[in-house]
């Protein structure tokens with residue numbers, strides 16, 4: 304069987320899956336935030352329980368926030384900053400006592416959706432995770448594309464395109480730069496923007512309830528959010544022109560995203576035509592674990 308682990312900033316989830324995609328068991332634990340060794344221990348425990356309860360051993364694929372330096376294999380580019388510079392792959396291999404595959408979580412989403420999700424039948428899939436951060440992954444022909452620097456999909460750390468004066472210099476980002484796309488379009492940024500203006504901390508879906516109820520401030524913040532996301536994704540169209548955008552993370556559950564985003568991208572692309580489909584991840588929050596499990600699919 305295949306085991307997939309989604310090592311997220313708030314939860315660590317594991318799935319035991321058959322090579323045809325049928326799921327046998329799924330387990331979920333809170334991420335010990337800020338505790339790197341604790342994370343490794345939780346992952347090892349989840350895998351041990353998956354194997355004990357299914358009575359089978361599996362190949363292990365792990366989706367992590369950020370990625371690995373191509374040569375040193377140390378963690379990089381993760382908003383879960385406690386794993387930066389850590390020998391993630393080596394420590395996981397030692398804890399699990401076998402070979403594993405480690406992949407960026409957005410790449411797992413992209414691969415999972417390309418194989419049997421919203422991106423099935425599309426050659427170039429650009430998957431976006433809009434949650435506590437703004438990650439992206441690219442799958443080509445059903446496989447994650449990395450590049451020589453393991454940097455493909457580091458989209459969220461480009462500067463926000465076509466900034467308004469009020470958006471400069473932008474908020475500082477955990478990556479060390481200022482005004483990154485992530486600071487404008489993550490789910491956390493949307494709620495933060497609302498909190499700054501309304502003085503109230505609400506979840507994205509609660510803000511959208513206000514938009515639907517005719518709340519003017521909430522509507523203006525939503526329109527601004529979508530405009531920023533549209534600007535952010537327009538440079539992806541100008542650079543890669545993927546066959547489909549697949550949306551994951553908490554913000555992907557907002558129906559208005561699919562209504563409002565196409566026009567917001569279209570008015571910023573170089574091309575006057577914009578017909579790219581924008582779809583919600585079919586496996587939703589499960590895409591991370593499924594994509595991680597699929598890391599071994601060609602070997603099975």
Ligand SMILES: [Zn+2]
Nearest residue numbers: 460476478483
């Ligand atoms: Zn950044």
